[in-house]
Amino acid sequence: MSVGLFNGLPSHPLFVHSAVVLVPLTALVLLVCVLWPSVARRLGWALPVLGALTLALVVLTTESGEWLEERVRETALVEEHAEMGSDLTPWVIALFVLTVAVPLLGRAGSRWGRERSGAAGSSTEGGTSAVARRASSVPVRVAVLVLALVVAVGAGVEVYRIGDSGAKAVWQGRFSKSETGGKE
Secondary structure (H helix, E strand, C coil): CCCCEECCEECHHHHHHHHHHHHHHHHHHHHHHHHCHHHHHHHCCHHHHHHHHHHHHHHHHHHHHHHHHCCCCCCHHHHHHHHHHCCHHHHHHHHHHHHHHHHHHHHHHHHHHHHHHCCCCCCCCCCCCHHHHHHCCHHHHHHHHHHHHHHHHHHHHHHHHHHHHHHHHHHCCCCCCCCCCCCC
């Protein structure tokens, strides 16, 4: 099966609509998890799975777009959209890395909290792990929040810009601005 076709039709629009929903959703869930570590703990590995799914869909969207580009009439708008298409991938890679890092940092912070309170069953009898202590420090949490905000906003802006250029490439000059009454 070709990444370019699904059920005999170009798959790019299918992948695009999935990516347009999942990139902002993943960014939003990431920000919620950074702001409320308890949410990240409850989600467990669902956040990294969402990040991986989003990354996979963006790669499929880009690949199917390249396939489609070779099969449509070349215009300046199509060319502009195609050039912008791969700009989202670095943002989504960063988004994925953060979706993995945030739960790991949350677990380290929870571990340090348990060790500090002397909870039974802690792995370091009374002592605290330096990594866990640093992971839960305010400067690290602020840095992760700032990084998550930058990546979330950057990914969202790229999705908008690429989607807008794609919509223009497909629709500009191909519809009437007034009703036709069902007649062509």
